[in-house]
Amino acid sequence: MKKWLSMSIALMLIIGVLAACSSGGSEKSSSKGKDEVVFWAPFSGPDGPNMKQIVDEFNKSQDKHFVKLQIVPQTDYYKTVDLSLNGKKDSPELLIMHGDQIITYANKGVIKSIDDIIGDTVKKENYHENAWKGTEVDGKLYGVPLDIHPLMFYWNKTLFKEAGLDPEKPPTNREEFIDMAQKLTDKDKQQWGFVVPTLWPQQFIFPTIVYQNGGELISDGKVDYTSPEVVDALTFLRDLIDKYNVSPADVQQDGEMNMFLQGKNAMHFNGPWMMNQFDESKLDYGVSPVPRLGTKQDAVFANSHNFVIPESVKDEKKIEAITDFLNYVGENGMAWAESGQAPASKAVYESDEFGKMKQQPQVAKQFDYAQYSPSVENWGPISDPLYKAVNEVLLGQKEAEKALEEAEKESQAQLK
Amino acid sequence: MNSKKSAFTSFLFVLPYLVMFILFLVVPIIYGVYISFHEWNLISSDRPFIGLKNYMNILNSDTTLHKTFMRGLWNTVQFVVYSVPLLVVIGLGLALLVNHLPAKIRVFFRTAYFIPYAISVSIIAVLWLWILDTNSGLLNQYLMKWGMDPIPWLTKLPFAWISIVAATIWWTIGFNMIIFINALNEVPEELYEAADIDGAGSWKQFLHITLPSIRPVMLFVLITSTIASFNIYGQPYLMTRGGPGDSTEVLLMGIVKEAFELRQMGAASAMAVMMSLIMIVISVAQFFFLNKKGKGMEA
Numbered sequence A: 001m002k003k004w005l006s007m008s009i010a011l012m013l014i015i016g017v018l019a020a021c022s023s024g025g026s027e028k029s030s031s032k033g034k035d036e037v038v039f040w041a042p043f044s045g046p047d048g049p050n051m052k053q054i055v056d057e058f059n060k061s062q063d064k065h066f067v068k069l070q071i072v073p074q075t076d077y078y079k080t081v082d083l084s085l086n087g088k089k090d091s092p093e094l095l096i097m098h099g100d101q102i103i104t105y106a107n108k109g110v111i112k113s114i115d116d117i118i119g120d121t122v123k124k125e126n127y128h129e130n131a132w133k134g135t136e137v138d139g140k141l142y143g144v145p146l147d148i149h150p151l152m153f154y155w156n157k158t159l160f161k162e163a164g165l166d167p168e169k170p171p172t173n174r175e176e177f178i179d180m181a182q183k184l185t186d187k188d189k190q191q192w193g194f195v196v197p198t199l200w201p202q203q204f205i206f207p208t209i210v211y212q213n214g215g216e217l218i219s220d221g222k223v224d225y226t227s228p229e230v231v232d233a234l235t236f237l238r239d240l241i242d243k244y245n246v247s248p249a250d251v252q253q254d255g256e257m258n259m260f261l262q263g264k265n266a267m268h269f270n271g272p273w274m275m276n277q278f279d280e281s282k283l284d285y286g287v288s289p290v291p292r293l294g295t296k297q298d299a300v301f302a303n304s305h306n307f308v309i310p311e312s313v314k315d316e317k318k319i320e321a322i323t324d325f326l327n328y329v330g331e332n333g334m335a336w337a338e339s340g341q342a343p344a345s346k347a348v349y350e351s352d353e354f355g356k357m358k359q360q361p362q363v364a365k366q367f368d369y370a371q372y373s374p375s376v377e378n379w380g381p382i383s384d385p386l387y388k389a390v391n392e393v394l395l396g397q398k399e400a401e402k403a404l405e406e407a408e409k410e411s412q413a414q415l416k
Numbered sequence B: 001m002n003s004k005k006s007a008f009t010s011f012l013f014v015l016p017y018l019v020m021f022i023l024f025l026v027v028p029i030i031y032g033v034y035i036s037f038h039e040w041n042l043i044s045s046d047r048p049f050i051g052l053k054n055y056m057n058i059l060n061s062d063t064t065l066h067k068t069f070m071r072g073l074w075n076t077v078q079f080v081v082y083s084v085p086l087l088v089v090i091g092l093g094l095a096l097l098v099n100h101l102p103a104k105i106r107v108f109f110r111t112a113y114f115i116p117y118a119i120s121v122s123i124i125a126v127l128w129l130w131i132l133d134t135n136s137g138l139l140n141q142y143l144m145k146w147g148m149d150p151i152p153w154l155t156k157l158p159f160a161w162i163s164i165v166a167a168t169i170w171w172t173i174g175f176n177m178i179i180f181i182n183a184l185n186e187v188p189e190e191l192y193e194a195a196d197i198d199g200a201g202s203w204k205q206f207l208h209i210t211l212p213s214i215r216p217v218m219l220f221v222l223i224t225s226t227i228a229s230f231n232i233y234g235q236p237y238l239m240t241r242g243g244p245g246d247s248t249e250v251l252l253m254g255i256v257k258e259a260f261e262l263r264q265m266g267a268a269s270a271m272a273v274m275m276s277l278i279m280i281v282i283s284v285a286q287f288f289f290l291n292k293k294g295k296g297m298e299a
Helices: A002-022 A048-061 A074-087 A099-107 A129-133 A157-162 A174-184 A202-212 A228-242 A255-261 A272-280 A316-331 A360-364 A384-394 A400-414 B002-036 B053-059 B064-099 B103-118 B121-132 B138-145 B159-186 B189-198 B202-213 B215-230 B234-239 B251-261 B265-298
Strands: A035-041 A065-071 A094-098 A144-150 A152-156 A192-194 A265-270 A285-288 A300-308
Touching: A035 A048, A035 A316, A048 A065, A048 A316, A065 A316, A074 B251, A094 A099, A099 A300, A129 A144, A144 A272, A144 A316, A144 A360, A152 A157, A152 A272, A157 A174, A174 A192, A174 A228, A174 A265, A202 A228, A202 A265, A202 A300, A202 A384, A228 A384, A228 A400, A255 A265, A255 A272, A300 A316, A384 A400, A400 B064, B002 B265, B053 B064, B053 B265, B064 B103, B064 B159, B064 B215, B064 B251, B064 B265, B103 B159, B121 B138, B121 B159, B121 B234, B159 B202, B159 B215, B159 B234, B189 B202, B202 B215, B215 B265, B251 B265
Parallel strands: A035 A065, A035 A094, A192 A265
Antiparallel strands: A094 A300, A144 A300, A152 A265, A152 A285
């Protein structure tokens, strides 16, 4: 018995060690005599090879600089970044940062303002104007944009056809959305027009509707979840379940996405990063900008990927290597578009090749009116009470106004 | 001379463990306590010593930290209370069942029950999500086929707790079972033979021979299960995301959020130290209570 136990434990240990070995140290360096730049990115998903391709091509295109790409697993990315920036050893000299994280790092003075760096090689006018907004803190720019990733709208064309709807005409506003959702719902077949998620990606959907209503989640430095614009957004989502009956109740984490993949959910919101998974599922799906579910204006919640430089990087040669590389990415970023994302560089998103793609031009269509998360430090944890309220209301366990009022107090207490 | 040599050899064997123990347990614990006395922001190099302020904040009912801690603690304690008795009782029950199987298939069942323990929690969670999905899960599909209403396994109380406890038991029960099987095998056969002759039935044998004989192991399983249950994190994090609302948001989720989302290592360490103290108190209490009771019964 004991022998059996120790054998199995030994086996597990060996497997663990082997797994650890195989994941490290494949990066070969050929940087002799060149200015090396260590570049970190969280692209551990299917988008990793796309970034690697750009880096490899850059390294081949010239012989002055060498960029060394290190992919850090997405889930541990900011932990790893924090620890390395703080230890100052093996720290990156260039890294990818999400737009909503920039303010925290900028306020702590650990990333550089890039105002002095742009102009000569990396030019502001080569990128979409709105992309720069995502990197701005107190009037200074802290990052060079890679992409903007707004919420997208996906629909199942097969179900549209079956319901007698034109599969090439997605809804564009709230009325059409409700009308189509009702036509697409067939409870006997366990088929729903729009399954309302109760958790992620509400962090993208909910603010989209609030912004479309012309509302804000933080106004004048105060948390504001009780304005009519915010309450309406939540009531509307709840009504889809209760009043319009186009969604089942009690949807769990990823429930709506699984049903979309199974062909039981006709319409779905998610980020452009889902493209690969939808393609693999062999669904006949369409993708477009999000319809205007709010009542006032076109808007969509977005986050972004940006290149930032740690404050500790001072060497002129390194800076030159970095700017050369960033300029190269701007001009040759088509590989990044192939991952499903829309690069913010005009050279890419205005090109013919880009325009012929399926999803990516739809993403770029939303650049003009994309809005980001409120510009405060730690928006993620501060907004947790809000998404708990959204969760409870959509699960039918609390009233919208009361839940939002409580959440407002909790978030306000955390906003220093 | 000889004994000295053998003592040295023994020491060499213990050494690797000792080094690992100091490096990966003692040092981090001391470092953690040290961090908890500072305002320690991960990305700021200025880390002033603030004494017991982090601990005071946790105890001060006006702070967000206090709310996070108490909410997490309450949810964790709920989970411990629901899961530990089941982990002990079902572990023992399975051990008895498996032990009574014919030798040939015993090994198969023992392995089958132990395998889930070797799988990572993320896979366990995915598996149970497929089974428990409200609208497209395996379980509810069957319920609906039989004309019943679907049950919101992960989005309503008490089902969310039931699901988390069930997944935990399925995942970890093999470990307790193996420990119990070992203990059962150590019970001297003669005792049962003697009891047979005296005409004691199997229930009486279980009550008066098996249970008293395995009491030390029982205590061990109880304490390790309590500690393991206190450390719950992966199952609610992956299966319910702490929901509905925050009703399954356990203490470790709060600590991880404080440490790596808010980057407040000082406050997070203080929370972790408090959590350890609570666990130590509970374990010691369990030990004394059961040991005393045991001695009383033997006398």
